[in-house]
Amino acid sequence: MPELNLEPQHLCASADLKECEGSVTFDVLEFGRVASAFAVRFDNQALGYLNRCAHVPAEMDWQPGEFWDQDRRFIICAVHGALYDPPNGLCVMGPCRGKKLIPVRLEEKGGQVYWYPDDQFQPVF
Numbered sequence: 001m002p003e004l005n006l007e008p009q010h011l012c013a014s015a016d017l018k019e020c021e022g023s024v025t026f027d028v029l030e031f032g033r034v035a036s037a038f039a040v041r042f043d044n045q046a047l048g049y050l051n052r053c054a055h056v057p058a059e060m061d062w063q064p065g066e067f068w069d070q071d072r073r074f075i076i077c078a079v080h081g082a083l084y085d086p087p088n089g090l091c092v093m094g095p096c097r098g099k100k101l102i103p104v105r106l107e108e109k110g111g112q113v114y115w116y117p118d119d120q121f122q123p124v125f
């Protein structure tokens, strides 16, 4: 079995994540398969999730990299309109109410955002 890479992966500058606006998208290897993920900022926290709805395993952005609902309060799934609370990824309205998005751990250091690989998510080479 290959060794896990646990080195923080540079994602973007902190300034690239704007409060409740846009996102930074990136790919991860999830158990060896490429999966799409995204980062947003809410309440000044950088938050990362897999781009996969908890209802049906579909990507959620309504335009590439656009995940915010009209009021910029929730992450919305473009397929059936599920709303997710950004800080914890909990679906608060929609067909998967009570389920959660899958988090990808992010941290900010020195004005930069990093994502942290683990035994589920590894960097794409």
Ligand code: FES
Binding pocket: 053, 054, 055, 056, 057, 058, 060, 077, 078, 079, 080, 081, 082, 094, 095, 096
């Ligand atoms: S696939 Fe997201 S709400 Fe149905």
